[in-house]
Amino acid sequence: MANPTAAMLVIGDEILSGRTRDSNLHHLAQELTRIGITLCEARVVADDHADIVAAVRALSAGHDHLFTSGGIGPTHDDITADAVAAAAGVPISHRPDAMALLQAHYDRAGLPFNDARQRMARIPDGAVLIDNPVSTAPGFTLGNVHVMAGVPNIFEAMLAGLLPRLTGGAPLLSQTLRVLRGEGEIATAFGALAAQYPDLSMGSYPFVQQGAHGTNLVVRGTNPARLDEAMLRLTRLFG
Amino acid sequence: MANPTAAMLVIGDEILSGRTRDSNLHHLAQELTRIGITLCEARVVADDHADIVAAVRALSAGHDHLFTSGGIGPTHDDITADAVAAAAGVPISHRPDAMALLQAHYDRAGLPFNDARQRMARIPDGAVLIDNPVSTAPGFTLGNVHVMAGVPNIFEAMLAGLLPRLTGGAPLLSQTLRVLRGEGEIATAFGALAAQYPDLSMGSYPFVQQGAHGTNLVVRGTNPARLDEAMLRLTRLFG
Numbered sequence: 443m444a445n446p447t448a449a450m451l452v453i454g455d456e457i458l459s460g461r462t463r464d465s466n467l468h469h470l471a472q473e474l475t476r477i478g479i480t481l482c483e484a485r486v487v488a489d490d491h492a493d494i495v496a497a498v499r500a501l502s503a504g505h506d507h508l509f510t511s512g513g514i515g516p517t518h519d520d521i522t523a524d525a526v527a528a529a530a531g532v533p534i535s536h537r538p539d540a541m542a543l544l545q546a547h548y549d550r551a552g553l554p555f556n557d558a559r560q561r562m563a564r565i566p567d568g569a570v571l572i573d574n575p576v577s578t579a580p581g582f583t584l585g586n587v588h589v590m591a592g593v594p595n596i597f598e599a600m601l602a603g604l605l606p607r608l609t610g611g612a613p614l615l616s617q618t619l620r621v622l623r624g625e626g627e628i629a630t631a632f633g634a635l636a637a638q639y640p641d642l643s644m645g646s647y648p649f650v651q652q653g654a655h656g657t658n659l660v661v662r663g664t665n666p667a668r669l670d671e672a673m674l675r676l677t678r679l680f681g
Numbered sequence: 682m683a684n685p686t687a688a689m690l691v692i693g694d695e696i697l698s699g700r701t702r703d704s705n706l707h708h709l710a711q712e713l714t715r716i717g718i719t720l721c722e723a724r725v726v727a728d729d730h731a732d733i734v735a736a737v738r739a740l741s742a743g744h745d746h747l748f749t750s751g752g753i754g755p756t757h758d759d760i761t762a763d764a765v766a767a768a769a770g771v772p773i774s775h776r777p778d779a780m781a782l783l784q785a786h787y788d789r790a791g792l793p794f795n796d797a798r799q800r801m802a803r804i805p806d807g808a809v810l811i812d813n814p815v816s817t818a819p820g821f822t823l824g825n826v827h828v829m830a831g832v833p834n835i836f837e838a839m840l841a842g843l844l845p846r847l848t849g850g851a852p853l854l855s856q857t858l859r860v861l862r863g864e865g866e867i868a869t870a871f872g873a874l875a876a877q878y879p880d881l882s883m884g885s886y887p888f889v890q891q892g893a894h895g896t897n898l899v900v901r902g903t904n905p906a907r908l909d910e911a912m913l914r915l916t917r918l919f920g
Contacts, residue, residue, distance in 0.1 A: 455884055458720045459853065459901060460710030462886070467725070471699030481697045483732070484725040486706070489884070493722070516865040517885045518872030548865075558868030593887065614698065626755040626787075629797030633757030645694055645728070646756045647701070648832065662698060 445611030445664070448474055449501040450484040453494055453512035453522050454592055457486050466511040466590075466597045473601060477610035478664070479507065489513060494525035502529070502587050507608065509601075512592030514581065516558040523582070526589055527566035537565040540580055547578040573603045583607075612664035617673045621680045624648065624655035631679055632659060639672050641665065684850030684903070687713055688740040689723040692733055692751035692761055693831055696725050705750040705829075705836045712840060716849035717903070718746065728752060733764035741768070741826050746847065748840075751831030753820065755797040762821070765828055766805035776804040779819055786817040812842045822846075851903035856912045860919045863887065863894035870918055871898060878911050880904065 450470055456462040467484050474481045482505060487493040494513070502508040513522030527534035540563035548555040562579040565571065572581035572588065574596060581590040581600045590600040621628060625648045636644040642663035649656050659676055663669050689709055695701040706723050713720045721744060726732040733752070741747040752761030766773035779802035787794040801818040804810070811820035811827065813835060820829040820839045829839040860867060864887045875883040881902035888895050898919070900911050 455882060455901075456886060456899070457706075458710055458723065459855070460707060460712075460714050460720075461855070461899065463704075463707040465702075467696075468699060468702040471697055473699075475699050481699075482727060484697065486723040488721060515885070515887065516868040518868070518875055519884050553863070553866070556865065556869065558872075559865035561868075562865075616698070616700065624792070626795065626798035626801075627792070629755040629757070629800075630795065633797075636757050643694055645758050646754070647695060648754065660695070660700065662694075 445478050445480045445614075446506040446609065447482050448479050448507040448509060449482060449505045451494075451497050451501055451508060451510045452484065452486040452592075453489065453510060454486075455488045455519070457512075458488055464511075465594050466592065469594070469598055470509055470511075470601065473605060474610075475614045477605060477608070478613045479608065479610050480614070489519045489521060491521055491525050491528070494522060495529045498526055498529035498587060502585065506586060508587045510587065510589050511597050514562065514579065514589060514591055516561050516579075520561070522589060523564050523566065526584055526587055530566065530584055530587070532567045532584070534564050534566045536560060536563045540565055540571060543578055543580065572600050575599050575603070614662055614664060615666060615669055616660055616662040617669055618661075619659045619673065619676050619680065620656065621659060622654060622656045623680070625657045628657060628659070628680055632676075635672070635675060635679065639663075639668065642668060642672055644672075684717050684719045684853075685745040685848065686719050686721050687746040687748060688721060688744045690733075690736050690740055690747060690749045691723065691725040691831075692728065692749060693725075694727045694758070696751075697727055703750075704833050705831065708833070708837055709748055709750075709840065712844060713849075714853045716844060716847070717852045718847065718849050719853070728758045728760060730760055730764050730767070733761060734768045737765055737768035737826060741824065745825060747826045749826065749828050750836050753801065753818065753828060753830055755800050755818075759800070761828060762803050762805065765823055765826055769805065769823055769826070771806045771823070773803050773805045775799060775802045779804055779810060782817055782819065811839050814838050814842070853901055853903060854905060854908055855899055855901040856908055857900075858898045858912065858915050858919065859895065860898060861893060861895045862919070864896045867896060867898070867919055871915075874911070874914060874918065878902075878907065881907060881911055883911075 457464045569582035569584040576596045647658045696703045808821035808823040815835045886897045
Protein backbone atom coordinates (compact mmCIF):
# COMPACT_ATOMS: atom_id res chain seq x y z
CA MET A 443 0.00 0.00 0.00
CA ALA A 444 1.23 3.48 -0.79
CA ASN A 445 2.33 5.67 2.10
CA PRO A 446 -0.06 8.34 3.42
CA THR A 447 0.42 11.79 1.87
CA ALA A 448 0.71 15.18 3.53
CA ALA A 449 0.96 18.89 2.82
CA MET A 450 2.20 21.77 4.95
CA LEU A 451 0.85 25.31 5.23
CA VAL A 452 3.13 27.94 6.77
CA ILE A 453 1.13 31.01 7.84
CA GLY A 454 2.71 34.41 8.45
CA ASP A 455 3.55 37.78 6.92
CA GLU A 456 6.94 37.64 8.60
CA ILE A 457 8.11 34.74 6.38
CA LEU A 458 7.02 36.45 3.15
CA SER A 459 8.53 39.80 4.10
CA GLY A 460 11.89 38.15 4.80
CA ARG A 461 11.90 39.15 8.47
CA THR A 462 11.88 35.53 9.66
CA ARG A 463 13.41 32.44 8.11
CA ASP A 464 11.01 29.48 8.35
CA SER A 465 12.51 26.35 9.87
CA ASN A 466 9.35 24.35 10.55
CA LEU A 467 9.05 23.01 7.00
CA HIS A 468 12.49 21.45 7.14
CA HIS A 469 11.81 19.90 10.56
CA LEU A 470 8.41 18.52 9.49
CA ALA A 471 9.89 17.11 6.27
CA GLN A 472 12.53 15.19 8.19
CA GLU A 473 10.07 13.85 10.77
CA LEU A 474 7.50 12.73 8.17
CA THR A 475 10.19 11.00 6.11
CA ARG A 476 11.24 9.10 9.22
CA ILE A 477 7.75 7.72 9.91
CA GLY A 478 6.72 7.05 6.31
CA ILE A 479 4.33 9.89 5.48
CA THR A 480 5.10 11.50 2.10
CA LEU A 481 5.21 15.29 2.15
CA CYS A 482 3.98 16.23 -1.34
CA GLU A 483 3.57 19.99 -1.20
CA ALA A 484 4.06 23.04 0.99
CA ARG A 485 2.66 26.54 0.81
CA VAL A 486 3.39 29.81 2.60
CA VAL A 487 0.59 32.39 2.86
CA ALA A 488 0.20 35.75 4.62
CA ASP A 489 -1.99 36.49 7.67
CA ASP A 490 -5.04 36.89 5.43
CA HIS A 491 -8.33 35.14 6.22
CA ALA A 492 -9.38 34.41 2.63
CA ASP A 493 -5.90 33.17 1.63
CA ILE A 494 -5.70 30.82 4.63
CA VAL A 495 -9.22 29.44 4.07
CA ALA A 496 -8.51 28.78 0.38
CA ALA A 497 -5.18 27.07 1.10
CA VAL A 498 -6.60 24.92 3.94
CA ARG A 499 -9.45 23.75 1.71
CA ALA A 500 -7.21 22.92 -1.26
CA LEU A 501 -4.48 21.18 0.72
CA SER A 502 -6.70 19.22 3.14
CA ALA A 503 -8.81 17.93 0.24
CA GLY A 504 -5.77 16.79 -1.73
CA HIS A 505 -3.84 14.92 0.97
CA ASP A 506 -4.29 12.54 3.90
CA HIS A 507 -2.88 15.13 6.31
CA LEU A 508 -2.38 18.88 6.40
CA PHE A 509 0.01 20.37 8.96
CA THR A 510 -0.12 24.13 9.61
CA SER A 511 2.29 26.37 11.51
CA GLY A 512 1.74 29.91 12.77
CA GLY A 513 -1.03 32.30 13.71
CA ILE A 514 -2.39 30.77 16.93
CA GLY A 515 -1.14 33.34 19.49
CA PRO A 516 -3.11 36.04 21.34
CA THR A 517 -2.76 39.02 18.97
CA HIS A 518 -5.01 40.47 16.24
CA ASP A 519 -2.91 38.90 13.47
CA ASP A 520 -3.40 35.39 14.90
CA ILE A 521 -6.32 34.25 12.78
CA THR A 522 -5.50 30.64 11.94
CA ALA A 523 -8.06 28.94 14.24
CA ASP A 524 -10.93 31.04 12.86
CA ALA A 525 -9.80 30.41 9.27
CA VAL A 526 -9.53 26.63 9.80
CA ALA A 527 -13.04 26.60 11.36
CA ALA A 528 -14.37 28.59 8.38
CA ALA A 529 -12.65 26.26 5.89
CA ALA A 530 -14.39 23.29 7.53
CA GLY A 531 -17.68 25.14 7.99
CA VAL A 532 -17.87 24.53 11.75
CA PRO A 533 -18.43 27.01 14.63
CA ILE A 534 -15.58 28.12 16.89
CA SER A 535 -15.78 29.17 20.54
CA HIS A 536 -13.83 29.40 23.80
CA ARG A 537 -13.58 25.75 24.79
CA PRO A 538 -13.86 24.90 28.51
CA ASP A 539 -10.94 22.44 28.72
CA ALA A 540 -8.62 24.82 26.88
CA MET A 541 -9.83 27.72 29.07
CA ALA A 542 -9.08 25.65 32.19
CA LEU A 543 -5.55 24.75 31.00
CA LEU A 544 -4.74 28.39 30.26
CA GLN A 545 -6.39 29.74 33.43
CA ALA A 546 -4.22 27.39 35.53
CA HIS A 547 -1.11 28.38 33.53
CA TYR A 548 -1.61 32.13 34.06
CA ASP A 549 -2.62 31.64 37.71
CA ARG A 550 0.69 29.84 38.32
CA ALA A 551 2.55 32.66 36.57
CA GLY A 552 0.63 35.32 38.53
CA LEU A 553 -0.54 36.94 35.28
CA PRO A 554 -4.07 38.08 34.41
CA PHE A 555 -6.01 35.71 32.13
CA ASN A 556 -7.26 38.58 30.00
CA ASP A 557 -9.32 38.68 26.78
CA ALA A 558 -6.27 38.43 24.52
CA ARG A 559 -4.98 35.33 26.32
CA GLN A 560 -8.47 33.81 26.32
CA ARG A 561 -8.46 34.03 22.51
CA MET A 562 -5.95 31.15 22.56
CA ALA A 563 -8.74 28.90 23.93
CA ARG A 564 -10.83 29.47 20.80
CA ILE A 565 -11.04 25.99 19.24
CA PRO A 566 -13.29 24.82 16.36
CA ASP A 567 -16.12 22.47 17.34
CA GLY A 568 -15.13 18.81 17.08
CA ALA A 569 -11.37 19.38 17.26
CA VAL A 570 -8.94 17.31 19.35
CA LEU A 571 -6.38 19.37 21.29
CA ILE A 572 -2.64 19.05 20.63
CA ASP A 573 -0.57 19.38 23.80
CA ASN A 574 1.81 22.35 24.17
CA PRO A 575 4.38 21.45 26.82
CA VAL A 576 6.30 24.71 26.25
CA SER A 577 3.73 27.48 26.75
CA THR A 578 0.41 25.65 27.38
CA ALA A 579 -1.75 27.29 24.65
CA PRO A 580 -2.84 24.19 22.71
CA GLY A 581 -2.85 23.35 19.02
CA PHE A 582 -5.62 21.19 17.60
CA THR A 583 -6.54 18.58 15.02
CA LEU A 584 -9.77 19.19 13.08
CA GLY A 585 -10.49 16.39 10.62
CA ASN A 586 -7.19 15.86 8.83
CA VAL A 587 -5.84 19.36 9.62
CA HIS A 588 -3.23 19.63 12.38
CA VAL A 589 -2.85 23.22 13.61
CA MET A 590 0.37 24.10 15.44
CA ALA A 591 2.33 27.15 16.61
CA GLY A 592 4.89 28.97 14.47
CA VAL A 593 7.58 29.46 17.13
CA PRO A 594 10.01 26.64 16.24
CA ASN A 595 10.54 25.07 19.66
CA ILE A 596 6.77 25.03 20.29
CA PHE A 597 6.05 23.64 16.80
CA GLU A 598 8.59 20.88 17.37
CA ALA A 599 7.19 20.00 20.82
CA MET A 600 3.61 19.88 19.51
CA LEU A 601 4.65 17.71 16.56
CA ALA A 602 6.46 15.30 18.87
CA GLY A 603 3.20 14.81 20.78
CA LEU A 604 1.08 14.54 17.63
CA LEU A 605 3.05 12.13 15.45
CA PRO A 606 2.58 8.99 17.58
CA ARG A 607 -1.20 9.40 16.98
CA LEU A 608 -0.78 9.21 13.20
CA THR A 609 -0.43 6.05 11.18
CA GLY A 610 2.62 6.21 8.96
CA GLY A 611 3.80 3.84 6.26
CA ALA A 612 7.15 2.35 5.42
CA PRO A 613 9.88 4.88 6.30
CA LEU A 614 11.48 6.51 3.28
CA LEU A 615 15.10 5.31 3.19
CA SER A 616 17.86 7.05 1.33
CA GLN A 617 21.44 6.28 0.34
CA THR A 618 23.95 8.69 -1.15
CA LEU A 619 26.91 8.07 -3.44
CA ARG A 620 29.38 10.92 -3.53
CA VAL A 621 31.04 11.21 -6.94
CA LEU A 622 33.88 13.57 -7.84
CA ARG A 623 32.51 14.33 -11.29
CA GLY A 624 30.18 17.07 -12.49
CA GLU A 625 26.47 16.42 -12.98
CA GLY A 626 26.77 16.84 -16.74
CA GLU A 627 29.29 14.01 -16.94
CA ILE A 628 27.14 11.39 -15.20
CA ALA A 629 23.65 12.58 -16.14
CA THR A 630 22.98 10.30 -19.12
CA ALA A 631 24.00 7.03 -17.44
CA PHE A 632 22.34 8.09 -14.18
CA GLY A 633 19.07 8.89 -15.96
CA ALA A 634 19.13 5.53 -17.77
CA LEU A 635 19.57 3.71 -14.45
CA ALA A 636 16.79 5.74 -12.82
CA ALA A 637 14.42 4.75 -15.62
CA GLN A 638 14.97 1.09 -14.68
CA TYR A 639 13.88 1.73 -11.07
CA PRO A 640 10.50 3.46 -11.28
CA ASP A 641 9.79 2.44 -7.65
CA LEU A 642 12.79 4.48 -6.43
CA SER A 643 13.37 8.21 -6.62
CA MET A 644 16.84 9.23 -7.79
CA GLY A 645 18.18 12.76 -7.59
CA SER A 646 21.54 14.42 -8.14
CA TYR A 647 22.83 17.38 -6.15
CA PRO A 648 25.96 19.15 -7.40
CA PHE A 649 28.59 20.65 -5.14
CA VAL A 650 31.89 22.46 -5.60
CA GLN A 651 34.79 21.60 -3.32
CA GLN A 652 38.14 23.37 -3.61
CA GLY A 653 37.25 24.37 -7.15
CA ALA A 654 36.37 20.80 -8.26
CA HIS A 655 32.86 19.80 -9.30
CA GLY A 656 31.22 16.86 -7.57
CA THR A 657 27.75 15.37 -7.34
CA ASN A 658 25.83 13.61 -4.59
CA LEU A 659 23.67 10.90 -6.13
CA VAL A 660 20.74 10.18 -3.81
CA VAL A 661 18.47 7.15 -4.10
CA ARG A 662 15.24 7.10 -2.06
CA GLY A 663 12.66 4.38 -1.58
CA THR A 664 10.87 2.20 0.95
CA ASN A 665 12.22 -1.23 -0.11
CA PRO A 666 15.73 -1.78 1.35
CA ALA A 667 16.60 -4.63 -1.05
CA ARG A 668 15.78 -2.55 -4.12
CA LEU A 669 17.74 0.35 -2.67
CA ASP A 670 20.80 -1.86 -2.09
CA GLU A 671 20.58 -3.25 -5.60
CA ALA A 672 20.38 0.20 -7.19
CA MET A 673 23.26 1.48 -5.06
CA LEU A 674 25.41 -1.48 -6.10
CA ARG A 675 24.79 -0.69 -9.76
CA LEU A 676 25.43 3.02 -9.17
CA THR A 677 28.72 2.22 -7.44
CA ARG A 678 29.80 0.02 -10.36
CA LEU A 679 28.98 2.84 -12.79
CA PHE A 680 30.56 5.75 -10.92
CA GLY A 681 32.28 4.53 -7.75
CA MET B 682 -0.57 52.76 -6.80
CA ALA B 683 -0.28 49.41 -5.10
CA ASN B 684 3.06 47.63 -5.33
CA PRO B 685 3.47 44.78 -7.84
CA THR B 686 2.79 41.31 -6.41
CA ALA B 687 4.82 38.12 -6.67
CA ALA B 688 4.78 34.44 -5.83
CA MET B 689 7.61 31.93 -5.51
CA LEU B 690 7.71 28.28 -6.56
CA VAL B 691 10.46 26.10 -5.07
CA ILE B 692 10.88 22.89 -7.08
CA GLY B 693 12.57 19.78 -5.71
CA ASP B 694 12.06 16.43 -3.98
CA GLU B 695 15.06 17.18 -1.78
CA ILE B 696 13.26 20.00 0.04
CA LEU B 697 10.12 17.92 0.74
CA SER B 698 12.10 14.87 1.90
CA GLY B 699 14.04 17.00 4.39
CA ARG B 700 17.40 16.30 2.76
CA THR B 701 17.96 19.96 1.91
CA ARG B 702 16.88 23.11 3.72
CA ASP B 703 15.62 25.73 1.27
CA SER B 704 17.25 29.14 1.62
CA ASN B 705 16.14 30.77 -1.63
CA LEU B 706 12.68 31.77 -0.33
CA HIS B 707 14.19 33.78 2.51
CA HIS B 708 16.68 35.47 0.18
CA LEU B 709 14.01 36.32 -2.42
CA ALA B 710 11.66 37.64 0.30
CA GLN B 711 14.31 40.05 1.56
CA GLU B 712 15.29 41.24 -1.93
CA LEU B 713 11.67 41.82 -3.06
CA THR B 714 10.85 43.72 0.13
CA ARG B 715 13.84 45.95 -0.54
CA ILE B 716 12.68 46.94 -4.05
CA GLY B 717 8.94 47.18 -3.31
CA ILE B 718 7.50 43.99 -4.82
CA THR B 719 5.07 42.24 -2.43
CA LEU B 720 5.68 38.50 -2.06
CA CYS B 721 2.16 37.13 -1.44
CA GLU B 722 2.60 33.37 -1.55
CA ALA B 723 5.15 30.60 -1.92
CA ARG B 724 4.81 26.94 -2.80
CA VAL B 725 7.13 23.95 -2.73
CA VAL B 726 6.43 21.05 -5.11
CA ALA B 727 8.24 17.83 -6.01
CA ASP B 728 10.01 17.04 -9.30
CA ASP B 729 6.71 16.08 -10.91
CA HIS B 730 5.67 17.43 -14.31
CA ALA B 731 1.94 17.74 -13.61
CA ASP B 732 2.49 19.35 -10.19
CA ILE B 733 4.92 21.92 -11.60
CA VAL B 734 2.65 22.78 -14.54
CA ALA B 735 -0.38 23.25 -12.25
CA ALA B 736 1.55 25.43 -9.79
CA VAL B 737 3.13 27.57 -12.53
CA ARG B 738 -0.28 28.18 -14.10
CA ALA B 739 -1.99 29.06 -10.80
CA LEU B 740 0.77 31.30 -9.46
CA SER B 741 1.63 33.13 -12.70
CA ALA B 742 -2.06 33.91 -13.31
CA GLY B 743 -2.55 35.28 -9.78
CA HIS B 744 0.46 37.59 -9.50
CA ASP B 745 2.51 40.11 -11.46
CA HIS B 746 5.62 37.93 -11.15
CA LEU B 747 6.43 34.29 -10.45
CA PHE B 748 9.97 33.33 -9.42
CA THR B 749 10.98 29.67 -9.54
CA SER B 750 14.05 27.92 -8.14
CA GLY B 751 15.36 24.46 -8.92
CA GLY B 752 15.21 21.81 -11.62
CA ILE B 753 17.24 23.40 -14.44
CA GLY B 754 20.38 21.21 -14.33
CA PRO B 755 21.47 18.45 -16.73
CA THR B 756 19.93 15.35 -15.08
CA HIS B 757 16.70 13.42 -15.67
CA ASP B 758 15.01 15.02 -12.63
CA ASP B 759 15.61 18.53 -14.01
CA ILE B 760 12.26 19.11 -15.69
CA THR B 761 11.41 22.71 -14.86
CA ALA B 762 12.06 24.24 -18.32
CA ASP B 763 9.81 21.68 -20.02
CA ALA B 764 7.07 22.16 -17.41
CA VAL B 765 7.17 25.97 -17.72
CA ALA B 766 6.95 25.67 -21.53
CA ALA B 767 3.99 23.28 -21.16
CA ALA B 768 2.27 25.61 -18.68
CA ALA B 769 2.53 28.46 -21.20
CA GLY B 770 1.68 26.23 -24.16
CA VAL B 771 4.83 27.11 -26.14
CA PRO B 772 7.42 24.83 -27.79
CA ILE B 773 10.85 24.26 -26.24
CA SER B 774 14.12 23.51 -28.04
CA HIS B 775 17.90 23.80 -27.83
CA ARG B 776 18.41 27.52 -28.34
CA PRO B 777 21.43 28.62 -30.40
CA ASP B 778 22.63 31.45 -28.13
CA ALA B 779 22.39 29.25 -25.02
CA MET B 780 24.16 26.41 -26.89
CA ALA B 781 26.97 28.82 -27.86
CA LEU B 782 27.41 30.06 -24.28
CA LEU B 783 27.61 26.51 -22.93
CA GLN B 784 29.82 25.24 -25.75
CA ALA B 785 32.35 28.01 -25.02
CA HIS B 786 32.14 27.28 -21.27
CA TYR B 787 32.87 23.55 -21.66
CA ASP B 788 35.56 24.19 -24.29
CA ARG B 789 37.36 26.46 -21.81
CA ALA B 790 37.03 23.78 -19.12
CA GLY B 791 38.24 21.06 -21.50
CA LEU B 792 35.07 19.03 -20.90
CA PRO B 793 32.83 17.38 -23.51
CA PHE B 794 29.63 19.29 -24.34
CA ASN B 795 27.55 16.09 -24.22
CA ASP B 796 23.79 15.48 -24.53
CA ALA B 797 23.15 15.95 -20.81
CA ARG B 798 24.91 19.31 -20.75
CA GLN B 799 23.14 20.35 -23.95
CA ARG B 800 19.81 19.84 -22.14
CA MET B 801 20.64 23.00 -20.17
CA ALA B 802 20.29 24.97 -23.44
CA ARG B 803 16.64 23.88 -23.80
CA ILE B 804 14.71 27.15 -23.52
CA PRO B 805 11.01 27.79 -24.23
CA ASP B 806 10.26 29.82 -27.37
CA GLY B 807 10.00 33.55 -26.66
CA ALA B 808 11.96 33.50 -23.39
CA VAL B 809 14.64 36.02 -22.41
CA LEU B 810 17.80 34.49 -20.89
CA ILE B 811 18.86 35.22 -17.31
CA ASP B 812 22.63 35.44 -16.95
CA ASN B 813 24.42 32.83 -14.79
CA PRO B 814 27.82 34.29 -13.84
CA VAL B 815 28.62 31.27 -11.63
CA SER B 816 28.25 28.23 -13.90
CA THR B 817 27.06 29.67 -17.26
CA ALA B 818 23.87 27.53 -17.75
CA PRO B 819 21.26 30.30 -18.06
CA GLY B 820 17.91 30.81 -16.42
CA PHE B 821 15.13 32.50 -18.37
CA THR B 822 12.08 34.75 -18.16
CA LEU B 823 8.97 33.56 -20.06
CA GLY B 824 6.10 36.03 -19.76
CA ASN B 825 5.97 36.84 -16.05
CA VAL B 826 7.73 33.62 -14.98
CA HIS B 827 11.40 33.92 -13.94
CA VAL B 828 13.13 30.52 -13.89
CA MET B 829 16.32 30.22 -11.85
CA ALA B 830 18.65 27.57 -10.43
CA GLY B 831 18.16 25.94 -7.02
CA VAL B 832 21.79 26.02 -5.86
CA PRO B 833 21.73 29.06 -3.54
CA ASN B 834 24.79 30.95 -4.78
CA ILE B 835 23.62 30.54 -8.39
CA PHE B 836 20.04 31.54 -7.51
CA GLU B 837 21.33 34.65 -5.78
CA ALA B 838 23.61 35.60 -8.67
CA MET B 839 20.81 35.14 -11.22
CA LEU B 840 18.41 37.19 -9.11
CA ALA B 841 20.96 39.99 -8.78
CA GLY B 842 21.08 40.21 -12.57
CA LEU B 843 17.32 39.94 -13.00
CA LEU B 844 15.97 42.40 -10.43
CA PRO B 845 17.24 45.62 -12.09
CA ARG B 846 15.04 44.68 -15.09
CA LEU B 847 11.87 44.61 -12.99
CA THR B 848 9.82 47.63 -11.97
CA GLY B 849 9.28 47.69 -8.22
CA GLY B 850 7.15 49.99 -6.13
CA ALA B 851 7.78 51.85 -2.91
CA PRO B 852 10.12 49.78 -0.72
CA LEU B 853 8.40 48.13 2.24
CA LEU B 854 9.84 49.80 5.35
CA SER B 855 9.70 48.29 8.80
CA GLN B 856 10.37 49.43 12.35
CA THR B 857 10.50 47.26 15.44
CA LEU B 858 9.75 48.07 19.07
CA ARG B 859 11.17 45.56 21.51
CA VAL B 860 8.96 45.23 24.59
CA LEU B 861 9.78 43.19 27.69
CA ARG B 862 6.20 42.00 28.17
CA GLY B 863 4.41 38.90 26.91
CA GLU B 864 2.21 39.02 23.81
CA GLY B 865 -0.91 38.35 25.87
CA GLU B 866 -0.31 41.46 27.95
CA ILE B 867 -0.08 43.90 25.05
CA ALA B 868 -2.35 42.19 22.51
CA THR B 869 -5.57 44.15 23.12
CA ALA B 870 -4.04 47.63 22.97
CA PHE B 871 -1.79 46.62 20.07
CA GLY B 872 -4.75 45.27 18.11
CA ALA B 873 -6.73 48.47 18.73
CA LEU B 874 -3.85 50.58 17.43
CA ALA B 875 -3.41 48.32 14.39
CA ALA B 876 -7.10 48.80 13.53
CA GLN B 877 -6.48 52.57 13.29
CA TYR B 878 -3.71 52.07 10.70
CA PRO B 879 -5.23 49.90 7.96
CA ASP B 880 -2.51 51.11 5.55
CA LEU B 881 0.21 49.58 7.77
CA SER B 882 0.79 45.94 8.65
CA MET B 883 1.48 45.29 12.33
CA GLY B 884 2.70 41.99 13.69
CA SER B 885 3.97 40.75 17.05
CA TYR B 886 6.69 38.15 17.48
CA PRO B 887 7.25 36.70 20.95
CA PHE B 888 10.64 35.73 22.34
CA VAL B 889 11.98 34.33 25.58
CA GLN B 890 15.20 35.74 27.01
CA GLN B 891 16.72 34.42 30.22
CA GLY B 892 13.32 33.05 31.20
CA ALA B 893 11.48 36.37 30.65
CA HIS B 894 8.81 36.81 27.97
CA GLY B 895 9.20 39.65 25.51
CA THR B 896 7.62 40.68 22.21
CA ASN B 897 8.94 42.37 19.10
CA LEU B 898 6.25 44.66 17.70
CA VAL B 899 6.88 45.16 13.99
CA VAL B 900 5.20 47.84 11.89
CA ARG B 901 5.52 47.64 8.09
CA GLY B 902 4.42 50.01 5.37
CA THR B 903 5.54 52.15 2.45
CA ASN B 904 4.80 55.64 3.87
CA PRO B 905 7.62 56.73 6.21
CA ALA B 906 5.55 59.50 7.88
CA ARG B 907 2.73 57.10 8.77
CA LEU B 908 5.28 54.59 10.05
CA ASP B 909 6.91 57.21 12.30
CA GLU B 910 3.52 58.30 13.64
CA ALA B 911 2.47 54.73 14.48
CA MET B 912 5.84 53.99 16.13
CA LEU B 913 5.52 57.13 18.27
CA ARG B 914 2.12 55.97 19.51
CA LEU B 915 3.40 52.43 20.07
CA THR B 916 6.31 53.75 22.09
CA ARG B 917 3.95 55.87 24.26
CA LEU B 918 1.81 52.79 24.88
CA PHE B 919 4.53 50.26 25.64
CA GLY B 920 7.95 51.94 25.61
